[in-house]
Amino acid sequence: MIIASQKSVREIADNLTKHKRISVAGCGTCVAVCFAGGERESEILASALRMFFKLKSRKVEIRQQTVKRQCEWEFIEELKENIDWADIVVSTACGIGVQAVQKKYLPKRVLPGLNTSFMGMPTSPGVWKERCLGCGDCVLDETGGICPIARCAKNLLNGPCGGSQNGKCEISKDIDCAWQEIYDRLKVLGLLDSMNEIALPKNWSTSRDGGPRRIVREDVNT
Amino acid sequence: MKSESRLEKLLNAGHFAVTAELGPPKSSDSNIIKQKANILKGYVDAVNITDCQTAIVRMSSIAAASILVHLGLEPIAQMTCRDRNRIAIQSDLLGASALGVNNLLCLTGDHQKFGNHPESKNVFDLDSIQLLKTVKDMRDDKKFQCGEEITVEPRFFIGAAANPFADPFEYRAFRMGKKIKAGADFIQTQIVFNLDKFVKWMETVRELGLDKKAFILAGVAPIKSAWMAKYMKNKVAGMDVPDEIIARMEKAANPKEEGINICVDIINQLKEIKGISGVHIMAVEWEEAVPEIVEKSRLKE
Ligand code: SF4
Numbered sequence: 067m068i069i070a071s072q073k074s075v076r077e078i079a080d081n082l083t084k085h086k087r088i089s090v091a092g093c094g095t096c097v098a099v100c101f102a103g104g105e106r107e108s109e110i111l112a113s114a115l116r117m118f119f120k121l122k123s124r125k126v127e128i129r130q131q132t133v134k135r136q137c138e139w140e141f142i143e144e145l146k147e148n149i150d151w152a153d154i155v156v157s158t159a160c161g162i163g164v165q166a167v168q169k170k171y172l173p174k175r176v177l178p179g180l181n182t183s184f185m186g187m188p189t190s191p192g193v194w195k196e197r198c199l200g201c202g203d204c205v206l207d208e209t210g211g212i213c214p215i216a217r218c219a220k221n222l223l224n225g226p227c228g229g230s231q232n233g234k235c236e237i238s239k240d241i242d243c244a245w246q247e248i249y250d251r252l253k254v255l256g257l258l259d260s261m262n263e264i265a266l267p268k269n270w271s272t273s274r275d276g277g278p279r280r281i282v283r284e285d286v287n288t
Numbered sequence: 289m290k291s292e293s294r295l296e297k298l299l300n301a302g303h304f305a306v307t308a309e310l311g312p313p314k315s316s317d318s319n320i321i322k323q324k325a326n327i328l329k330g331y332v333d334a335v336n337i338t339d340c341q342t343a344i345v346r347m348s349s350i351a352a353a354s355i356l357v358h359l360g361l362e363p364i365a366q367m368t369c370r371d372r373n374r375i376a377i378q379s380d381l382l383g384a385s386a387l388g389v390n391n392l393l394c395l396t397g398d399h400q401k402f403g404n405h406p407e408s409k410n411v412f413d414l415d416s417i418q419l420l421k422t423v424k425d426m427r428d429d430k431k432f433q434c435g436e437e438i439t440v441e442p443r444f445f446i447g448a449a450a451n452p453f454a455d456p457f458e459y460r461a462f463r464m465g466k467k468i469k470a471g472a473d474f475i476q477t478q479i480v481f482n483l484d485k486f487v488k489w490m491e492t493v494r495e496l497g498l499d500k501k502a503f504i505l506a507g508v509a510p511i512k513s514a515w516m517a518k519y520m521k522n523k524v525a526g527m528d529v530p531d532e533i534i535a536r537m538e539k540a541a542n543p544k545e546e547g548i549n550i551c552v553d554i555i556n557q558l559k560e561i562k563g564i565s566g567v568h569i570m571a572v573e574w575e576e577a578v579p580e581i582v583e584k585s586r587l588k589e
């Protein structure tokens with residue numbers, strides 16, 4: 067899923083200098099699961115903003131509403147009443163949701179309430195880790211199911227580099243070396259020989275380097 | 289001969305080679321390069337020119353290498369994958385060759401996190417092994433990475449780095465084998481302080497026959513102080529400094545002299561190891577130490 071974290075209340079409030087009616091829009095999918103922008107978190111943000119403006123003695127009305135997903139038009143529709151009412155909207159969806167809501171409700175302004183960070187998963191309570199960069203040409207079959215693109219600091223295809231020590235990456239003692247993990251995994255899978263194969267230069271045109279991507283499916287697009 | 293490299297000629301003739309390192313300045317001052325080059329001249333067979341080492345902006349390695357060519361020294365230009373994509377890399381290689389640079393060391397490059405522009409984007413379009421193959425294909429097949437033909441190809445004596453002290457240890461010799469398969473003609477290793485581990489690594493290297501397929505130059509370096517020894521042990525990724533060396537440095541009345549003595553001791557032991565074709569002296573920002581090390585270890589006789 068998509069992992070995000072909240073912007074500070076101050077950063078958000080800095081953009082709300084002259085507004086009297088603010089609508090905070092939560093999203094009930096990925097960002098709810100990672101405790102960044104779901105029902106609960108967007109309610110907390112709304113209260114924090116109320117408090118912030120109260121301390122500044124500013125009269126501001128704030129409404130809050132969460133929809134199932136902000137990345138599909140049919141769910142965004144449900145936000146209409148509260149957004150029409152507001153002078154400005156703060157969305158606590160990922161960057162995709164913010165863009166969709168902004169497009170739908172022009173000329174009203176929609177601001178991001180989160181920093182959208184990566185595609186990943188929780189690995190222990192309170193810890194989320196990146197797992198995929200969406201490179202568009204998956205090599206997990208060659209690397210024992212551990213992604214070198216997202217998890218190696220240099221996205222090497224022929225790792226580990228000379229900075230790998232004690233299972234950790236050269237950039238930090240808190241970051242596991244993805245290639246040590248790949249080595250260990252291939253050993254378990256009985257595929258260690260493949261570490262001697264030269265992985266050729268990757269075709270990055272399927273990743274963001276090829277420009278904004280789209281997928282068109284005739285079978286769905288009837 | 290695969291190139292016009294003098295280093296290649298020397299190694300092929302069975303000469304025990306000595307290379308050193310020269311870090312270009314953090315400025316446009318060519319005099320610094322000339323001063324450093326003058327210290328090394330006559331003592332070493334070739335000089336590595338680092339490519340924005342530790343991700344700190346310095347004068348371009350190819351430009352500095354070209355200055356060395358004019359001074360009559362044999363440069364080994366270093367090329368990392370951190371700052372350039374395959375278009376820029378190949379373009380720079382054509383230029384380096386045209387400027388008379390005949391040796392190239394292919395590296396992945398240090399991550400920019402600890403450099404002086406930690407907010408930069410990195411590239412890593414290729415990794416060191418893919419870079420080696422690209423340089424070899426340009427030379428031997430006269431082809432760009434995309435497959436297009438090159439009319440006048442860059443002919444480099446191709447080098448790679450190997451770190452016997454990184455993990456997983458049992459894979460390290462194999463990874464060097466992969467680099468040789470990809471195109472490396474010579475190898476320069478990480479600085480050797482832990483000789484026992486290095487000897488063990490060399491055993492696997494010989495079992496795999498890799499010392500017959502490429503020239504292996506063992507990395508060495510003089511340490512300036514006990515503090516520096518500890519810093520390298522604890523803070524520099526991929527370094528292995530045994531406690532005995534730290535103890536020797538702590539006890540020394542004249543640490544600089546002791547650092548040089550340790551380096552000479554290590555070189556003398558390296559000379560005895562089968563499969564070692566030379567040494568690479570990395571006296572970073574201490575080029576003055578190189579002539580003394582070369583003389584004391586009788587590398588030029
Ligand atoms: S190889 Fe590409 S698609 Fe596969 S997990 Fe990694 S980034 Fe995602």
Ligand code: SF4
Pocket residue numbers: 217218219220221222225226227228229230231234235236237242243244245246
């Ligand atoms: S230490 Fe491991 S994870 Fe870090 S850059 Fe090197 S190979 Fe990649």
